[in-house]
Amino acid sequence: AVQADKRATLDLALDHLLAQAPARPVPEAIALPAASPFGSLQIDTGKCTMCLSCVGACPESALGDNPERPQLRFTEKNCVQCGLCVVTCPEDALALAPRLWLADSGKARKQPRVLHEMQPWACVKCGKPFGTQKAIEGMLTKLAGHSMFQGAALERLKMCGDCRVIDLHTNPNEVKITDL
Ligand code: SF4
Ligand code: SF4
Structure with a gap:
Protein backbone atom coordinates (compact mmCIF):
# COMPACT_ATOMS: atom_id res chain seq x y z
CA ALA A 1 0.00 0.00 0.00
CA MET A 118 -13.44 33.33 21.08
CA GLN A 119 -16.88 34.90 21.30
CA PRO A 120 -17.75 36.71 18.05
CA TRP A 121 -18.86 40.36 18.20
CA ALA A 122 -22.48 40.93 17.16
CA CYS A 123 -23.14 43.94 14.90
CA VAL A 124 -25.08 46.52 16.96
CA LYS A 125 -27.40 47.19 13.98
CA CYS A 126 -28.24 43.82 12.43
CA GLY A 127 -26.79 41.36 14.95
CA LYS A 128 -24.57 39.61 12.36
CA PRO A 129 -21.47 38.11 14.02
CA PHE A 130 -18.09 39.43 12.86
CA GLY A 131 -14.58 39.70 14.33
CA THR A 132 -14.19 38.87 18.01
CA GLN A 133 -15.44 40.59 21.14
CA LYS A 134 -11.87 40.93 22.40
CA ALA A 135 -10.62 42.57 19.17
CA ILE A 136 -13.53 45.03 18.82
CA GLU A 137 -13.46 46.00 22.51
CA GLY A 138 -9.70 46.53 22.27
CA MET A 139 -10.13 48.72 19.17
CA LEU A 140 -12.90 50.78 20.86
CA THR A 141 -10.72 51.36 23.91
CA LYS A 142 -7.70 52.39 21.81
CA LEU A 143 -9.64 54.73 19.51
CA ALA A 144 -12.00 56.25 22.13
CA GLY A 145 -9.73 59.30 22.58
CA HIS A 146 -8.99 59.78 18.84
CA SER A 147 -10.52 62.93 17.31
CA MET A 148 -11.57 61.01 14.14
CA PHE A 149 -13.54 58.44 16.12
CA GLN A 150 -15.99 60.41 18.23
CA GLY A 151 -19.78 59.99 18.44
CA ALA A 152 -21.26 58.27 15.37
CA ALA A 153 -17.82 57.34 14.01
CA LEU A 154 -17.02 55.37 17.17
CA GLU A 155 -20.46 53.76 17.10
CA ARG A 156 -19.84 52.70 13.48
CA LEU A 157 -16.88 50.59 14.59
CA LYS A 158 -19.41 48.37 16.37
CA MET A 159 -21.20 47.64 13.06
CA CYS A 160 -20.50 44.99 10.42
CA GLY A 161 -19.13 46.14 7.04
CA ASP A 162 -22.59 46.34 5.41
CA CYS A 163 -24.26 48.32 8.21
CA ARG A 164 -21.26 50.66 8.42
CA VAL A 165 -21.68 51.65 4.75
CA ILE A 166 -25.45 52.05 5.06
CA ASP A 167 -25.06 54.18 8.19
CA LEU A 168 -22.43 56.36 6.52
CA HIS A 169 -24.63 57.07 3.49
CA THR A 170 -27.93 57.59 5.33
CA ASN A 171 -26.78 59.66 8.29
CA PRO A 172 -28.12 63.22 7.65
CA ASN A 173 -25.38 64.69 9.89
CA GLU A 174 -22.56 63.18 7.84
CA VAL A 175 -20.53 65.73 5.81
CA LYS A 176 -21.18 65.23 2.07
CA ILE A 177 -18.81 66.12 -0.77
CA THR A 178 -21.56 68.30 -2.26
CA ASP A 179 -21.60 70.41 0.93
CA LEU A 180 -17.94 71.36 0.63
S1 SF4 B 1 3.20 25.47 10.41
FE1 SF4 B 1 2.86 24.80 12.53
S2 SF4 B 1 0.99 23.56 12.44
FE2 SF4 B 1 1.75 23.76 10.34
S3 SF4 B 1 3.01 21.95 10.02
FE3 SF4 B 1 4.41 23.57 10.68
S4 SF4 B 1 4.51 23.33 12.95
FE4 SF4 B 1 2.74 22.15 12.23
S1 SF4 C 1 -2.24 35.18 17.68
FE1 SF4 C 1 -2.71 34.75 15.54
S2 SF4 C 1 -0.89 33.68 14.77
FE2 SF4 C 1 -0.79 33.60 17.01
S3 SF4 C 1 -1.76 31.65 17.59
FE3 SF4 C 1 -3.35 33.22 17.67
S4 SF4 C 1 -4.30 33.12 15.64
FE4 SF4 C 1 -2.32 32.07 15.45
Missing part, protein backbone atom coordinates in the same frame (compact mmCIF):
# COMPACT_ATOMS: atom_id res chain seq x y z
CA VAL A 2 2.90 2.36 -0.68
CA GLN A 3 1.63 5.87 -1.50
CA ALA A 4 3.25 8.46 -3.73
CA ASP A 5 3.35 10.74 -0.70
CA LYS A 6 5.92 9.48 1.86
CA ARG A 7 4.00 10.94 4.77
CA ALA A 8 0.85 8.98 3.79
CA THR A 9 2.90 5.76 3.60
CA LEU A 10 4.36 6.48 7.03
CA ASP A 11 0.87 7.04 8.42
CA LEU A 12 -0.28 3.68 7.03
CA ALA A 13 2.75 1.98 8.61
CA LEU A 14 2.00 3.65 11.95
CA ASP A 15 -1.66 2.56 11.80
CA HIS A 16 -0.55 -1.01 11.07
CA LEU A 17 2.03 -1.08 13.87
CA LEU A 18 -0.52 0.39 16.28
CA ALA A 19 -3.07 -2.30 15.38
CA GLN A 20 -0.43 -5.02 15.96
CA ALA A 21 1.10 -3.50 19.11
CA PRO A 22 1.39 -6.18 21.82
CA ALA A 23 1.36 -3.65 24.68
CA ARG A 24 -2.23 -3.12 25.91
CA PRO A 25 -3.52 -0.68 26.75
CA VAL A 26 -1.61 1.37 24.17
CA PRO A 27 -0.21 4.57 25.78
CA GLU A 28 -2.18 7.69 24.90
CA ALA A 29 0.93 9.54 23.72
CA ILE A 30 4.64 8.88 23.29
CA ALA A 31 6.89 11.89 23.91
CA LEU A 32 9.36 12.50 21.07
CA PRO A 33 12.63 14.46 21.05
CA ALA A 34 12.89 18.00 19.62
CA ALA A 35 12.88 18.23 15.79
CA SER A 36 10.70 15.11 15.46
CA PRO A 37 8.27 15.29 12.51
CA PHE A 38 5.17 14.47 14.63
CA GLY A 39 3.59 16.49 17.35
CA SER A 40 1.11 18.94 18.76
CA LEU A 41 1.09 22.68 19.39
CA GLN A 42 0.83 24.41 22.75
CA ILE A 43 -1.09 27.66 22.64
CA ASP A 44 -1.16 30.45 25.19
CA THR A 45 -4.83 31.42 24.87
CA GLY A 46 -4.24 34.57 26.92
CA LYS A 47 -1.88 35.88 24.23
CA CYS A 48 -3.70 34.64 21.08
CA THR A 49 -5.76 37.38 19.39
CA MET A 50 -7.24 35.02 16.74
CA CYS A 51 -5.50 36.93 13.94
CA LEU A 52 -5.12 33.60 12.04
CA SER A 53 -1.66 34.51 10.66
CA CYS A 54 -0.53 31.01 11.69
CA VAL A 55 -3.22 29.44 9.48
CA GLY A 56 -1.83 31.25 6.43
CA ALA A 57 1.72 30.23 7.34
CA CYS A 58 1.07 26.49 7.75
CA PRO A 59 2.18 24.62 4.60
CA GLU A 60 0.48 21.35 5.62
CA SER A 61 -3.08 22.51 6.36
CA ALA A 62 -2.61 21.37 9.94
CA LEU A 63 -4.03 24.69 11.13
CA GLY A 64 -7.39 25.94 9.94
CA ASP A 65 -10.15 28.37 10.80
CA ASN A 66 -13.92 27.97 11.05
CA PRO A 67 -15.83 30.19 8.60
CA GLU A 68 -18.83 30.17 11.01
CA ARG A 69 -17.10 31.51 14.14
CA PRO A 70 -13.73 32.72 15.53
CA GLN A 71 -11.95 29.40 16.01
CA LEU A 72 -8.42 28.06 15.50
CA ARG A 73 -8.42 24.37 14.59
CA PHE A 74 -5.58 21.89 14.47
CA THR A 75 -5.24 18.46 12.82
CA GLU A 76 -2.29 16.76 14.49
CA LYS A 77 -1.77 14.14 11.77
CA ASN A 78 -0.84 16.86 9.25
CA CYS A 79 1.63 18.70 11.46
CA VAL A 80 5.28 18.14 10.48
CA GLN A 81 6.55 20.38 13.33
CA CYS A 82 8.24 22.75 10.88
CA GLY A 83 7.73 25.66 13.29
CA LEU A 84 6.58 28.18 10.65
CA CYS A 85 3.45 28.96 12.65
CA VAL A 86 5.53 29.53 15.79
CA VAL A 87 7.81 32.11 14.14
CA THR A 88 4.87 33.73 12.30
CA CYS A 89 2.67 34.29 15.36
CA PRO A 90 2.93 38.01 16.21
CA GLU A 91 1.91 37.35 19.81
CA ASP A 92 4.45 34.60 20.53
CA ALA A 93 1.52 32.40 21.55
CA LEU A 94 2.56 29.08 19.99
CA ALA A 95 5.14 26.42 20.90
CA LEU A 96 5.93 23.01 19.36
CA ALA A 97 5.17 19.89 21.40
CA PRO A 98 6.73 16.84 19.66
CA ARG A 99 4.88 13.60 20.38
CA LEU A 100 3.13 10.66 18.77
CA TRP A 101 -0.50 10.89 19.84
CA LEU A 102 -2.19 7.49 19.89
CA ALA A 103 -5.49 8.30 21.62
CA ASP A 104 -8.59 6.52 20.34
CA SER A 105 -6.46 3.94 18.47
CA GLY A 106 -4.74 6.70 16.51
CA LYS A 107 -8.04 8.16 15.23
CA ALA A 108 -7.91 11.31 17.40
CA ARG A 109 -4.82 12.68 15.62
CA LYS A 110 -6.69 12.55 12.29
CA GLN A 111 -9.61 14.72 13.47
CA PRO A 112 -9.47 18.53 13.59
CA ARG A 113 -9.73 19.81 17.16
CA VAL A 114 -10.27 23.32 18.51
CA LEU A 115 -7.05 24.87 19.85
CA HIS A 116 -8.68 28.17 20.74
CA GLU A 117 -11.97 29.97 20.21
